[in-house]
Amino acid sequence: MVTIDVSMEDFSKLVGLDYTLNSEEMDDLLAFVISEVDSDPEGPDENGHTKINIEIKTSNRPDLWSAEGIARILRGRNGLTGVPDLSASPSGFEIDVDPELIKIRPYISASVVKGLKLDDFLIKQMIQIQDKLDFSYGRKRKRTSIGIYNISMLESPIKYTVVDRSFKFQPLQFEEKITVDEIFDQHPKGIEYRQILDPHKRVPMLYDKNELVLSMPPIINSNDVGRVTEETTDILIEVTGISYEATNVALSIVTQALRDRGGK
Incomplete structure (x- = not known):
C-alpha cells in the first residue's frame, strides 16, 4: 500500500468540481479507485491548501500513486473525460546510449514536457x-529511477554513457565538484544508494x-540543470x-501527470 499527500482544494479541481470536497465526500469517491482517506485535514496553509493523506490499497496500480492519477480515473467515472490524449510531437532531442x-x-x-506553470506546491507534488515510484515501483531505484531537468539549459544529443569513478561533477545541494567515489562516501543519496552501482568499476552518467x-543515474542529479524551480517551464524527464517495460511505465505515469497539469 502507498500513502500520498494531496491538497483537498487542488484534488477537487483535478476531479473537475467547482467546489471543494470535504473528507467524507473524498472518502466516498476514493472507494472507486481502491483508496481511502487516511488522515484528518490539516490547514488550509498560507497558499490555501488543506492537506490530507490518501492510502492507495493496491500495489499493482502505480498510475494511482498521485493526485493526478486518481483524479484522472474519477473524471472518467463522472463522464467528464474519456481516455486522455496520449499523442505527442517529436521533441527534437536525441539520446545516444553507450553499449x-x-x-x-x-x-x-x-x-x-513544455509550458508548465510551476509553483512550490506543484514542485512538491x-x-x-x-x-x-522510485521507492516502491522502482524497488528503491534498483529497477527504475526518475530524473527531471530544466531542458532550457540543455543541447541535444544527450549522452547516456559510463565514466570512471574519478570523474567529477557538482551533485545536488553541494557547492563544489567531487568525484564519484566521494559522492558515494559523502553525499546522503550516494551513501543510501551506492550498493546499486558498487559492483561496477564504471558508472552511468548523463550529460x-x-x-x-x-x-549520475540512479544516484543523484547535478546541482544546476538537475534542479527544477518555479521559473522552470520546460522539462526533460528520463527514466x-x-x-x-518498467522504465516505460514509470515515464508514462510522470509524463501524463504533468500533462494533466497543463504541460504539452
Whole structure:
C-alpha cells in the first residue's frame, strides 16, 4: 500500500468540481479507485491548501500513486473525460546510449514536457510522484529511477554513457565538484544508494552535447540543470533502469501527470 499527500482544494479541481470536497465526500469517491482517506485535514496553509493523506490499497496500480492519477480515473467515472490524449510531437532531442551500459543499467526512456506553470506546491507534488515510484515501483531505484531537468539549459544529443569513478561533477545541494567515489562516501543519496552501482568499476552518467552533467543515474542529479524551480517551464524527464517495460511505465505515469497539469 502507498500513502500520498494531496491538497483537498487542488484534488477537487483535478476531479473537475467547482467546489471543494470535504473528507467524507473524498472518502466516498476514493472507494472507486481502491483508496481511502487516511488522515484528518490539516490547514488550509498560507497558499490555501488543506492537506490530507490518501492510502492507495493496491500495489499493482502505480498510475494511482498521485493526485493526478486518481483524479484522472474519477473524471472518467463522472463522464467528464474519456481516455486522455496520449499523442505527442517529436521533441527534437536525441539520446545516444553507450553499449557498455548493457551490463550495468541498459534501459532509458525520456520525454519532454513544455509550458508548465510551476509553483512550490506543484514542485512538491512532482517530487512526491518521483519518490513514490522510485521507492516502491522502482524497488528503491534498483529497477527504475526518475530524473527531471530544466531542458532550457540543455543541447541535444544527450549522452547516456559510463565514466570512471574519478570523474567529477557538482551533485545536488553541494557547492563544489567531487568525484564519484566521494559522492558515494559523502553525499546522503550516494551513501543510501551506492550498493546499486558498487559492483561496477564504471558508472552511468548523463550529460548533454556540451558535456553539462544532468545526473549520475540512479544516484543523484547535478546541482544546476538537475534542479527544477518555479521559473522552470520546460522539462526533460528520463527514466533509467534494468527493465524495458518498467522504465516505460514509470515515464508514462510522470509524463501524463504533468500533462494533466497543463504541460504539452
